[in-house]
Amino acid sequence: MIGFIKRMWFAWRYKRAVKKAVRMAGMTGLKYYVIYINKGLKVVPKKAVKELVAKHRFKKGVTVADIEKRALFVTR
Known part of the structure; x- marks a missing residue:
């Protein structure tokens, strides 16, 4: 039951973030x-x-393409 509530909470937050x-x-x-x-x-x-x-805030070797692949949603 707790897992179901957590999934619903995440789904609600995800929908709001996508909007x-x-x-x-x-x-x-x-x-x-x-x-x-x-x-x-x-x-x-x-x-x-x-x-x-560009400011090296991520680990060495991480590119924008890597971050885009791991993103949950990308516009356009």
């Missing part, structure tokens, strides 16, 4: 990712991910 990503992509024209980071869903523009990769 937010689609809405923001429509307004700005940028590509957005829904990523699971630090036990939560984050909506992040691709531009910010590129900047973080």
Whole structure:
């Protein structure tokens, strides 16, 4: 029963994050990712991910394409 509630809670948060990503992509024209980071869903523009990769905020060898593959949802 607890597992069911957790899955429903995650599904609700996921749907809200996807709606937010689609809405923001429509307004700005940028590509957005829904990523699971630090036990939560984050909506992040691709531009910010590129900047973080360039500043070496991720492990050595991680590219934007790797992050896009692991993203739960990608706009456009």
